[in-house]
Amino acid sequence: MTIRSLVWKEILQRPAPTVAALLAVALGVAALVSVQSIATSSEAQVARQMNELGANLLVLPKSADLQDYYAADLHNETLPEEYVTTIILAQAVGVEEMAPKLCLQTTIDEKDVTLTGILPRTEFFEKSSWQSVDLMFQEMEETQLGSKHENCTGRTCQLTDADMQDLKSYAKTRVVHDLAPFSILVGADAARELNVSEEDEVEIMGESFKVAAVLPASGTVDDQRVFAHLHTVQDLSGMGPVVNVIEVMGCCEDVTDGLVAELEELLPDARVITISQLVEAQVSMNRLMSRLSYLLFAILMLVGGASIASVMFANVSERRRELGTLLALGATPALLQRLVLMKASLIGVVGGAVGLLFGAVLAFVCGPMVVDVPLDLSLQAIGWGLISALIVAMLFSYFPARKAGHLDPSVCFQDV
Amino acid sequence: MIQIENVSKEYQRRGRSVTALQPATLSVEQGEFVSIVGPSGSGKTTLLSMLGGMLAPTSGTVMVLGENLYQLDVSARSRFRNEKIGFVFQNFNLVPWLTALENVQLPLTIGRAEAAVQRNRALELLERFGLADRADHKPSELSAGQQQRVALARTLISTPRLILADEPTGNLDPDSRAMVMETLRECQKQFDQTVILVTHDSSIAESAERKLRITEGVLTEEQPRLNVASA
Amino acid sequence: MNNFIARREFLIWTGALALLSGAGSVGFAAEATGADGVEQNAGNDQYTYYVFYRNDDSLTRRMQSAVESHVKDHAEQAASQKVHVYSKDDSAIIDKFDARRLPLPSVIGVAPNGAVTCIYHRKVSAAQLKRSILSPRYADVVLALQNGKIAVVSLLPDDDVEPSSAASSFLKSEDFSDRSEHIQVSAKDPEERDFFARVKVSTDLEQPKTILFAPPGRHLGTFDDDTTFDVLAEKVHSSGSCNCEKCQKNQGR
Numbered sequence: 001m002t003i004r005s006l007v008w009k010e011i012l013q014r015p016a017p018t019v020a021a022l023l024a025v026a027l028g029v030a031a032l033v034s035v036q037s038i039a040t041s042s043e044a045q046v047a048r049q050m051n052e053l054g055a056n057l058l059v060l061p062k063s064a065d066l067q068d069y070y071a072a073d074l075h076n077e078t079l080p081e082e083y084v085t086t087i088i089l090a091q092a093v094g095v096e097e098m099a100p101k102l103c104l105q106t107t108i109d110e111k112d113v114t115l116t117g118i119l120p121r122t123e124f125f126e127k128s129s130w131q132s133v134d135l136m137f138q139e140m141e142e143t144q145l146g147s148k149h150e151n152c153t154g155r156t157c158q159l160t161d162a163d164m165q166d167l168k169s170y171a172k173t174r175v176v177h178d179l180a181p182f183s184i185l186v187g188a189d190a191a192r193e194l195n196v197s198e199e200d201e202v203e204i205m206g207e208s209f210k211v212a213a214v215l216p217a218s219g220t221v222d223d224q225r226v227f228a229h230l231h232t233v234q235d236l237s238g239m240g241p242v243v244n245v246i247e248v249m250g251c252c253e254d255v256t257d258g259l260v261a262e263l264e265e266l267l268p269d270a271r272v273i274t275i276s277q278l279v280e281a282q283v284s285m286n287r288l289m290s291r292l293s294y295l296l297f298a299i300l301m302l303v304g305g306a307s308i309a310s311v312m313f314a315n316v317s318e319r320r321r322e323l324g325t326l327l328a329l330g331a332t333p334a335l336l337q338r339l340v341l342m343k344a345s346l347i348g349v350v351g352g353a354v355g356l357l358f359g360a361v362l363a364f365v366c367g368p369m370v371v372d373v374p375l376d377l378s379l380q381a382i383g384w385g386l387i388s389a390l391i392v393a394m395l396f397s398y399f400p401a402r403k404a405g406h407l408d409p410s411v412c413f414q415d416v
Numbered sequence: 417m418i419q420i421e422n423v424s425k426e427y428q429r430r431g432r433s434v435t436a437l438q439p440a441t442l443s444v445e446q447g448e449f450v451s452i453v454g455p456s457g458s459g460k461t462t463l464l465s466m467l468g469g470m471l472a473p474t475s476g477t478v479m480v481l482g483e484n485l486y487q488l489d490v491s492a493r494s495r496f497r498n499e500k501i502g503f504v505f506q507n508f509n510l511v512p513w514l515t516a517l518e519n520v521q522l523p524l525t526i527g528r529a530e531a532a533v534q535r536n537r538a539l540e541l542l543e544r545f546g547l548a549d550r551a552d553h554k555p556s557e558l559s560a561g562q563q564q565r566v567a568l569a570r571t572l573i574s575t576p577r578l579i580l581a582d583e584p585t586g587n588l589d590p591d592s593r594a595m596v597m598e599t600l601r602e603c604q605k606q607f608d609q610t611v612i613l614v615t616h617d618s619s620i621a622e623s624a625e626r627k628l629r630i631t632e633g634v635l636t637e638e639q640p641r642l643n644v645a646s647a
Numbered sequence: 648m649n650n651f652i653a654r655r656e657f658l659i660w661t662g663a664l665a666l667l668s669g670a671g672s673v674g675f676a677a678e679a680t681g682a683d684g685v686e687q688n689a690g691n692d693q694y695t696y697y698v699f700y701r702n703d704d705s706l707t708r709r710m711q712s713a714v715e716s717h718v719k720d721h722a723e724q725a726a727s728q729k730v731h732v733y734s735k736d737d738s739a740i741i742d743k744f745d746a747r748r749l750p751l752p753s754v755i756g757v758a759p760n761g762a763v764t765c766i767y768h769r770k771v772s773a774a775q776l777k778r779s780i781l782s783p784r785y786a787d788v789v790l791a792l793q794n795g796k797i798a799v800v801s802l803l804p805d806d807d808v809e810p811s812s813a814a815s816s817f818l819k820s821e822d823f824s825d826r827s828e829h830i831q832v833s834a835k836d837p838e839e840r841d842f843f844a845r846v847k848v849s850t851d852l853e854q855p856k857t858i859l860f861a862p863p864g865r866h867l868g869t870f871d872d873d874t875t876f877d878v879l880a881e882k883v884h885s886s887g888s889c890n891c892e893k894c895q896k897n898q899g900r
Contacts, residue, residue, distance in 0.1 A: 001525045002531070134864070138864075321509060330527060331498075
């Protein structure tokens with residue numbers, strides 16, 4: 001038998017108070033781990049969005065409400081499509097691509113789908129080429145134009161037309177080179193649900209469409225959509241040449257601020273927002289969650305600590321004669337203190353581990369309601385949780401341990 | 417073996433000084449069997465505690481096996497107690513959540529002996545006391561007599577030079593009482609252990625080689641040493 | 648590495664790639680659909696200015712007045728037509744220019760060869776309209792660019808001078824022969840003086856010069872006679888206006 005097994009046997013003998021103290025600690029760690037993991041994953045999602053879309057802008061109707069970049073077109077407000085041409089003709093520095101969209105809720109084989117109209121590049125490149133003379137004039141007269149932007153290594157700058165000619169690349173690039181009037185691109189989830197594959201014919205609102213491509217999964221709401229040519233969707237909707245949103249893809253974040261001002265001036269009836277504005281709410285929510293989780297953790301750890309202290313005091317009192325007998329058998333006061341602290345540390349460690357497990361389960365269950373990225377556990381929270389649980393358990397057991405160490409050994413002779 | 421010089425003990429209780437033991441001087445030789453009698457609250461247990469290194473006297477010195485107990489630091493005194501002194505209690509003081517075997521092992525566990533040594537030695541003693549088949553029983557599953565035998569085994573496992581017994585037969589039936597006393601005597605003879613026994617039982621007290629009495633904190637010798645020097 | 652982006656990004660970069668790779672589907676002028684007005688005026692060697700509008704408001708009237716004044720100044724060369732974007736009679740021209748999706752009012756100028764020489768919306772100045780009247784060869788350059796081709800312009804001291812050997816090699820090369828168009832301009836041609844003025848080359852040149860333009864209107868450089876083919880090719884490859892396999896590979900695509 002060892003001192004450690006002595007501690008373990010005593011806990012097994014009186015599990016209820018130990019479990020109660022352990023649960024209090026576990027709750028604190030669970031709260032910290034779950035909330036922090038969700039907050040961290042949400043931060044990662046924001047960072048990914050900023051990385052992927054940081055240079056992008058959304059041009060929206062002023063009254064449109066916006067929660068999510070990928071669902072920016074899911075509202076009933078519209079803008080005239082001429083805004084697209086207005087942006088092209090303005091020759092704004094930094095505009096690399098544009099993706100105007102119009103959404104129409106409809107059914108395919110009695111299943112609800114979002115039919116999204118997208119404009120292929122060929123449609124507006126033609127208009128951009130009508131400015132050749134002006135461009136040549138500016139090139140010859142103003143050779144320094146745009147020089148401030150010459151070191152751009154933006155993401156979409158790297159995309160080639162050939163990339164976009166592959167219709168499947170839409171999932172990544174969000175732009176297609178060309179799309180026939182009655183061709184559709186089907187998102188991965190939608191294809192599965194509708195049970196369609198490439199070359200299939202699908203009837204939408206009385207018109208027959210051919211599935212030009214099934215898009216690879218992108219992990220966004222686009223996976224549940226069906227895409228068709230914007231002008232076809234406009235005709236089907238009977239809404240005329242309008243769009244719900246114009247996604248303007250900037251070549252890099254350096255140009256974003258200037259571009260926002262330029263577009264706001266150009267389109268006074270529209271609302272121009274950046275990704276950073278869009279994620280601002282999410283970022284402050286994350287911060288709040290993170291702070292609250294630490295506060296909650298601190299409170300629960302204090303409660304846990306108090307519970308441990310109370311359990312340990314009661315334990316030492318109950319075991320007075322037992323501890324006195326150990327002293328009579330030759331145990332040092334330091335050994336009795338160690339017995340108490342070992343029990344406390346076991347509560348801390350096991351409580352922390354249980355809390356970690358509980359927190360992880362909670363995060364994986366509740367996480368998807370808050371963020372739509374694969375959830376990663378916050379290693380920092382796990383570290384803080386486990387270490388704090390141990391420290392709190394030891395700290396709050398200090399006085400009970402001291403009490404054990406100062407026990408009068410002759411208590412073993414008393415009939416207690 | 418034991419040499420106490422002018423040892424006294426005073427307590428402070430509610431601002432008043434209470435004398436538990438008047439200055440006393442006593443010597444006990446190795447292998448002696450000494451009984452201490454006296455009414456309740458007279459200072460018997462106080463004397464026993466001081467001899468066991470668990471209660472520092474207010475004055476005087478306590479020498480056990482050549483060590484001035486209260487000049488040792490706490491951990492050295494604990495170690496000394498672990499190795500040299502064994503206690504037998506009226507209420508057995510078994511740890512209720514340990515088995516008989518584990519209870520017997522306790523002094524060796526505290527002394528960090530190897531697990532196999534602890535186990536073998538404990539089993540040996542339980543067998544000697546006829547409790548081999550009860551090794552895995554908890555104290556609550558044993559009779560009072562069996563519990564005291566387990567406690568005795570625990571006391572003897574470290575082969576102490578001094579056994580301090582506080583009314584070891586107080587809660588026992590006559591058979592068990594006889595068995596306990598027989599064991600203590602055997603130990604005394606076989607291992608030359610010194611036994612100091614506090615008791616209310618006059619027949620047990622009388623059977624001791626020396627009989628001491630404490631009345632209101634005053635230690636007197638009623639039955640002097642029998643040929644101890646020549647024994 | 649991406650200094651090509653230092654220009655007017657959207658129009659130049661993406662436009663260039665789109666036009667180079669998808670030339671046929673983009674250059675509307677080459678298709679010459681049945682828009683009567685365009686054909687008629689093209690036959691007359693005239694520029695046509697279409698003023699598209701939805702409401703006959705002050706902006707439209709101002710634009711119309713600027714266009715009419717410009718047409719009056721170039722009576723021999725230009726004509727104008729005011730088109731309501733929902734007019735059934737003009738549906739061919741409206742569809743051709745997708746006018747219902749243009750910001751209105753807009754003016755589009757079309758050269759006799761079919762090249763679109765200007766597009767302005769809401770307002771237009773006399774100088775801008777004047778700039779849209781081009782010399783015949785300059786209009787050819789613009790048409791080539793709108794057809795998605797690299798325009799290789801040979802500025803020659805006289806009609807009988809051969810273009811530079813670099814230009815000839817460029818036009819015959821494997822990488823560029825399908826994607827470039829040659830336009831020769833003689834300094835002795837009085838109609839082309841404006842061309843020389845626009846590209847800032849003196850008509851007194853002694854040796855041929857070569858200018859490269861990439862869609863939709865990038866000036867890649869003006870090169871002397873002794874420039875080698877490699878220099879021209881390198882200029883195109885490094886400009887980002889090229890979408891050949893080599894360039895894609897170099898850019899790690």
